[in-house]
Amino acid sequence: DLHQNHASQLYRYFSTTSARFCILTNGIVYEFYSDIDSPNKMDSKPFFEFNILDFEDHQINELKKFTKSAFSLEDILTTASTLKYTGAIKKILEQELEKPSEEFVRFFASRIYGGRLTQSVLEQFRQIVKKAREQFINEKINDRLKSALSTNEDKKEEISEVVETIGSSPKNDGIETTEEEIEAYNIIKAILRNVIDVKRVVMRDKKSYCGILLDDTNRKPICRLHFNRSRKYLGLIANKQEERVEIESLDDIFKYTDNLRAVIGEYSE
Structure with a gap:
C-alpha cells in the first residue's frame, strides 16, 4: 500500500532537482505529483492517480499527455490544478453520498426544513438524503441512455447562424459541466495563449453543448x-457557421x- 511515509523520499528528491513532476508507484497504482500549492515544493497530495487494474477512459487521455510525442509542460500544468481539486471533490462526494456526515445532512435539512434540527430530525433526513441520492443517480443514468439513443438525430442538425445560438442560457437542472469539458476548455486556452489573453476566453455550458466564447459574448463564438x-x-x-x-x-x-x-483573427478584423 502507498502511504505518506513512502512519499517522504520522493519529497526530498523533488526538492533537490529541477523536475516539475514526480511519480510514486507500487507497480499498479501510479500517483503523479507536482508543486501546485507551493513552487519548488512537492504537494502532499497527487494531482492525478492511475490504477492499471481500475481506470476510466478519461484517465487514459490524461496519461497520454506524458508520452514523449505529446508531452507539453505547459499543457499538463494548465490542467493539473483542475485535476487535483476535481479528484479531491469527487472523493468527498463519494464518501458523503455513501455515508452522509451530519454536516452534509444538516446542509440539506437547513434549506428545506423550517423546524428545529434535533438529532431525531437529522437522522430522518439522513435516510431521505440516501434515498434522494439513489433516485438522482438512476435518473441520470436513464437520461444518458436516452441521450445515446438519440445520437443520430443530433448528427443531422445543420446550423446556419451560430451567433444566434451560442452563448448564455438560463440556468436549468439539465446542465452538467463535465470533467472532459473543463479539460477541453483548458486545452483550447493553451492553444490560444500565443494569440490572445486567455482571460478573454470563457466557457458557457448549455444543456445540449458547451460553448467557448471570446469576451464572454455570444456574438464571438470560438x-x-x-x-x-x-x-x-x-x-x-x-464565417459565423459551425462545422x-x-x-x-x-x-x-x-x-x-x-x-x-x-476564428480569433476574424473578430480582430
Missing part, C-alpha cells in the same frame, strides 16, 4: 463542445489549432 453523446464532436466556427468534426480523444483538439486561432 467553438462548441458536443460531449453529451456517445461520440465526441468539436464544433469549429468559420462539426469527430474527435476520438481530447488530444485531437490540437489538430485544429489553426482553425481555433483563425
Whole structure:
C-alpha cells in the first residue's frame, strides 16, 4: 500500500532537482505529483492517480499527455490544478453520498426544513438524503441512455447562424459541466495563449453543448463542445457557421489549432 511515509523520499528528491513532476508507484497504482500549492515544493497530495487494474477512459487521455510525442509542460500544468481539486471533490462526494456526515445532512435539512434540527430530525433526513441520492443517480443514468439513443438525430442538425445560438442560457437542472469539458476548455486556452489573453476566453455550458466564447459574448463564438453523446464532436466556427468534426480523444483538439486561432483573427478584423 502507498502511504505518506513512502512519499517522504520522493519529497526530498523533488526538492533537490529541477523536475516539475514526480511519480510514486507500487507497480499498479501510479500517483503523479507536482508543486501546485507551493513552487519548488512537492504537494502532499497527487494531482492525478492511475490504477492499471481500475481506470476510466478519461484517465487514459490524461496519461497520454506524458508520452514523449505529446508531452507539453505547459499543457499538463494548465490542467493539473483542475485535476487535483476535481479528484479531491469527487472523493468527498463519494464518501458523503455513501455515508452522509451530519454536516452534509444538516446542509440539506437547513434549506428545506423550517423546524428545529434535533438529532431525531437529522437522522430522518439522513435516510431521505440516501434515498434522494439513489433516485438522482438512476435518473441520470436513464437520461444518458436516452441521450445515446438519440445520437443520430443530433448528427443531422445543420446550423446556419451560430451567433444566434451560442452563448448564455438560463440556468436549468439539465446542465452538467463535465470533467472532459473543463479539460477541453483548458486545452483550447493553451492553444490560444500565443494569440490572445486567455482571460478573454470563457466557457458557457448549455444543456445540449458547451460553448467557448471570446469576451464572454455570444456574438464571438470560438467553438462548441458536443460531449453529451456517445461520440465526441468539436464544433469549429468559420464565417459565423459551425462545422462539426469527430474527435476520438481530447488530444485531437490540437489538430485544429489553426482553425481555433483563425476564428480569433476574424473578430480582430
